[in-house]
Structures are given as C-alpha cells and as structure tokens.
Amino acid sequence: MLTEQYETWTADAWVNYWKNIYTYDYLGNVITKQSETRMNNALEYLSKLYYTYDDNRNAIKGEAFDWVNGAWESRVGFFSFSYNSRADYYTISGKVVAITYELIVTNVSDNELSAKTYSLSQNYPNPFNPTTVIQYALPYESNVSISVYNTLGEVVKTFNEGAKQTGSYNVNFNGEGLSSGIYLYSINAVSIDGKQNFQATKKMILIK
Structure with a gap:
C-alpha cells in the first residue's frame, strides 16, 4: 500500500487537505485507488477506483465509485490505464470501462x-x-x-x-x-x- 498526501500550513500547523491511498498486486500493478478530501475539518471519502489486469499486465477493466450519503455508488471516474508492462499509459473516463487489445506483428518500431x-x-x-x-x-x-x-x-x-x-x-x-x-x-x-x-x-x- 502507498499513501500520497497533501498538507497545507494553516494556523501554525500542518493540516491534511487530501489523500490518495493505492494498493498493488504482487506484480506492482495498481488495483485500487482511494481518494479522500478535507470536509468539515476532517478527511472524508471522496472516490475509489478498481483496476483489473490480464496475464500480460495490461489493464483490461476499470470501475469507479463515489462516496455518497455514507455508501459507495457507481459514478463516472477518471482512469489512468497501464499496458505494455506499465511502460505506457492512457487516460479515459467512465463508470465501468472494459478494454481489449489487438496484437499486430510488424517489422517496424x-x-x-x-x-x-x-x-x-x-x-x-x-x-x-x-x-x-x-x-x-x-x-x-x-x-x-x-x-x-x-x-x-x-x-x-x-x-x-x-x-x-x-x-x-x-x-x-x-x-x-x-x-x-x-x-x-x-x-x-x-x-x-x-x-x-x-x-x-x-x-x-x-x-x-
């Protein structure tokens, strides 16, 4: 698990402004990203993304949720999908996104x-x-x-x-x-x- 946190200096103290929490599989692929933001003087859930990968470490599915009235609801999210063993990335938005890949063999780079x-x-x-x-x-x-x-x-x-x-x-x-x-x-x-x-x-x- 990896935590990414942003703090601001307010009233002579560091205050948590927002936080992202990432979890990974054994290959190093991100499988969840949970975001929290400051509301009512405390960090509260904001959104959560789930990622699924194939055997070649290519992202093949993403699901997005927002925290609404004390529960996770399916909502449009912004995904960063990795492929080619995480050497390349692309971004797309949606609630549930499924991806397929086509292998093309060529003699050019x-x-x-x-x-x-x-x-x-x-x-x-x-x-x-x-x-x-x-x-x-x-x-x-x-x-x-x-x-x-x-x-x-x-x-x-x-x-x-x-x-x-x-x-x-x-x-x-x-x-x-x-x-x-x-x-x-x-x-x-x-x-x-x-x-x-x-x-x-x-x-x-x-x-x-």
Whole structure:
C-alpha cells in the first residue's frame, strides 16, 4: 500500500487537505485507488477506483465509485490505464470501462507507426513526485521543443527534442528542486516543410 498526501500550513500547523491511498498486486500493478478530501475539518471519502489486469499486465477493466450519503455508488471516474508492462499509459473516463487489445506483428518500431494527428497527452502520474512522463505524437516529421513553466510564467525546464520522425514519444520530467504546486507544460512542433505548426499546453501538479 502507498499513501500520497497533501498538507497545507494553516494556523501554525500542518493540516491534511487530501489523500490518495493505492494498493498493488504482487506484480506492482495498481488495483485500487482511494481518494479522500478535507470536509468539515476532517478527511472524508471522496472516490475509489478498481483496476483489473490480464496475464500480460495490461489493464483490461476499470470501475469507479463515489462516496455518497455514507455508501459507495457507481459514478463516472477518471482512469489512468497501464499496458505494455506499465511502460505506457492512457487516460479515459467512465463508470465501468472494459478494454481489449489487438496484437499486430510488424517489422517496424512503434515510433515508425504513423500518428494521425498532433497531440500532447496528460502527464502520468499526475499529481507526481518528483518524476512524471509527458507523451506527444507527431503525424509529420517535425522539429519539437517542450517547455515547463511555473504559474508566474517562468520557464523551469526546456526539452529541445530537435527533429523527430512521425510517431509517439515520451519525455521524462524531474521536478526535484522545485516547489510543490501547479506547473504548465507546452509543446511547439513545426513540420520540417514548415506547413504545419502545433502548439498545446496542459497543467500538472507537483506534490512533495
């Protein structure tokens, strides 16, 4: 079991603001995530997620519940599903989500497979401490840079990725040395021929 907790300094004392409790199976897969938040001067249940995996450690099912009037009720939740032995993640929302996988054998690497559109994914994990993964996809060969900003608009880290072929890529961000809080990360991708320009920004939370 792993506990992730956020506290605020209030009236000369640390006060619990919210908490996530994770449980794992023997392979290290997350099987439950229980969230609690501060209400009426105490932490109270908020939501709970259940995950199921296949023999290859791919997430195949998720169930979401909220704490309502003293009982767990099926509600829409936000899942982070892992697959490929937890090397990759994707996010989706729903009450009960079932996933199937199709195995395609090919002689090219993942990054040589064509992406249909430019995209910047939500980092995972989020909140994080101190490392997280930022994923992006390119439908054309492009020059790429990724920048991380604090809420004052100051750049705290820049990844000059250079020219990248069509495909999906991961960037590992380490927030060690930075203060807890909200950070923004943005991508600027320009196709080699200069005809396509993609920009996007997302928010992430560093908690220590």
